[in-house]
Structures are given as structure tokens and as C-alpha cells.
Amino acid sequence: MSHQLELIKDKLQRHHVFSLYRNQINKDLERSGYPVVQSDTPDEFLESVIQLLSDAIEDSDPKLQQLYYLADVQERHLEHGIVIGFLYREWVKIQFRLRQ
Structure with missing residues (x-):
């Protein structure tokens, strides 16, 4: 697993960070046409999101392009995998809000 x-x-x-x-x-999932992921724990949530994205990649789902556009995933963040x-880009986005 990556760093x-x-x-x-x-x-x-931390619950508020997870929320x-x-x-x-x-x-971003919903705006791209994917279902929202309902999980109450961080581990379950991450596993569900990873499974959803892995399935979409395997199926060459065209909605992925929209999702990565909305999430503003930059090429440099893809070096560790799509x-x-x-997940990392979404993390970067909420860090700004956490500092306010």
C-alpha cells in the first residue's frame, strides 16, 4: 500500500476529518454519474471507493474522465496509480478547509 x-x-x-x-x-462521484459511497468507517469507505474506481477502470468507464476532471487530478499525482x-488529490482539497 502506498505511503x-x-x-x-x-x-x-478523526471523525470530522473523515466526514x-x-x-x-x-x-465528485455523484457529479460524475457514480453512486455515492455510504460507509461509516474510514477503512470501509476507502475500500468501497477503491473497488468502485478499480471496477470503472477495468470496464473503461467513460465517466472516469469527468471524475478526474472534477477532482482536478494532476498528472504528477498519477505516478502512484490512478x-x-x-484519493490523494481529494485529500489535498480538504486540507485547505481543515486549516481555516
Whole structure:
């Protein structure tokens, strides 16, 4: 498992951080035409999102392009893989809100 995913998992143990992250990811999933992921724990949530994205990649789902556009996934974040790139970019987006 990548260092970025371990970092995110650790930070999501705080409930308010997990809620913000879950809402951010679900917002982008829903706007891209994917179902929202309903999970009450960070580990379940991340596993569900990873499975959803892995299935979409395997099926060459055209909605993925919209999802990565909305999430503003940059090419440099994809060096560790598409799914990790997405999860990390969403993490970067909520960090700004957490600092306010």
C-alpha cells in the first residue's frame, strides 16, 4: 500500500476529518454519474471507493474522465496509480478547509 494511502487512512481516524473527506469524494462521484459511497468507517469507505474506481477502470468507464476532471487530478499525482492519485488529490482539497 502506498505511503499516501497510509497517511490518509491515519488522518481519517478523526471523525470530522473523515466526514469532510467522505463528503468531498461523494460530491465528485455523484457529479460524475457514480453512486455515492455510504460507509461509516474510514477503512470501509476507502475500500468501497477503491473497488468502485478499480471496477470503472477495468470496464473503461467513460465517466472516469469527468471524475478526474472534477477532482482536478494532476498528472504528477498519477505516478502512484490512478486510484491513489484520485484519493490523494481529494485529500489535498480538504486540507485547505481543515486549516481555516
